[in-house]
Amino acid sequence: MDKKSSFPARLASLRKWRGLSQLQLAAAANCSQRHISFLELGRTQPSREMMRRLSAALGLSFRQSNDLLLSAGFAPIWSDTPFDAETLAPVRQALNFMLEQQEPYPAVVVDRRWNLLQANKGTVAMVEFLVGPLTPGAAVNLADALVAPDVLRPYLTNWQEVVAYFVRSVEADAAADATRETAALRDRLLSYPGVQESLTMPSSAETVAVPILPMRFAKGQVSLELFTTLTILGMPQDPTLQEMRIESFFPMNEKTRRVFSQWATSGAATVHKRKS
Structure with a gap:
């Protein structure tokens, strides 16, 4: 496992993404700041129970929680069932x-x-x-x-108004789930002609009125x-x-x-x- 996908790096990245200090995460996960620091340095290995508490404290989705578990060497908790199952x-x-x-x-x-x-x-x-x-x-x-x-x-x-609103929602999704897949969708949408311009256009009086x-x-x-x-x-x-x-x-x-x-x-x- 490369350094970027290791549990210590993943935990630190998720904590910063949520805008939390080590002390804030420790309080939310009911542990000490020292324990969070040791986890991020790789000096302490997390238990499965600690993984559950960290996932809850970070507000992770089931998929993100599974990814964090895998990075620490645990089997995923949540089954990812195909839609046609x-x-x-x-x-x-x-x-x-x-x-x-x-x-x-x-x-x-x-x-x-x-x-x-x-x-x-x-x-x-x-x-x-x-x-x-x-x-x-x-x-x-x-x-x-x-x-x-x-x-x-x-x-x-009214493509410009609709697309500006929609792309901002995808940007919010990308920020919320922090996955490569949603980031790739955001980047692909932003690369289409006229999209960047639509995001900078002020809302018309007609749009604001409804x-x-x-x-x-x-x-x-x-x-x-x-x-x-x-x-x-x-x-x-x-x-x-x-x-x-x-x-x-x-x-x-x-x-x-x-x-x-x-x-x-x-x-x-x-x-x-x-x-x-």
């Missing part, structure tokens, strides 16, 4: 129920880094109307689809105005479930409601042909 069948059924209740409006299930796990018919109708048929089984990252220049951007009329930032899509004569909610699972005991999010889209006006109702009965392609 049989043991998660009741959760998938519950998610399917939630997505169905959201019809005809879009709803998706995503992981921590916005990889699409599940989507309802309303989502498929909207995406296929905007960008064309989806490839069955293809991996989809909603962050890339939103921020990249050639997917949803041409149809999102209580929630809408997403405004337009294609041909069809326009959509939506806001979203994010939901997480209660009391997860698995990293996969802890990181999961359900995003639901709701219409902000009657015109948008009518479009989704028509898609539900006629299909997006038919509505587009009629109104374009």
Whole structure:
């Protein structure tokens, strides 16, 4: 194990990332400052119980806690179950129920880094109307689809405002979980054309005046105005479930409601042909 991934270096890095002194961490973990110092110097080996207390004191996610345990030579505590595993069948059924209740409006299930796990018919109708048929089984990252220049951007009329808000949320995620994967997502999004400029633009009077930032899509004569909610699972005991999010889209006006109702009965392609 290299020096940077060793437990002493990892512990010191996590403590500093949380903005804690050795004394503050010691108080939170119910031990002495001297013990924390010895742990960070590698002069003392942690017990499994101490690892549990350190993880709690640092506010680590299940995945981070597992990583810290591995760096100290312990087996992980939390099982990281694949989303399609049989043991998660009741959760998938519950998610399917939630997505169905959201019809005809879009709803998706995503992981921590916005990889699409599940989507309802309303989502498929909207995406296929905007960008064309989806490839069955293809991996989809909603962050890339939103921020990249050639997917949803041409149809999102307030792209700069939406992307500025979204990228700041990804930056907050990267700061919160301190993982290479979320940092890589943040850096990739920041590298897309126009993103850096959107982050420095002042908010317009119109944006400030509304209580929630809408997403405004337009294609041909069809326009959509939506806001979203994010939901997480209660009391997860698995990293996969802890990181999961359900995003639901709701219409902000009657015109948008009518479009989704028509898609539900006629299909997006038919509505587009009629109104374009």
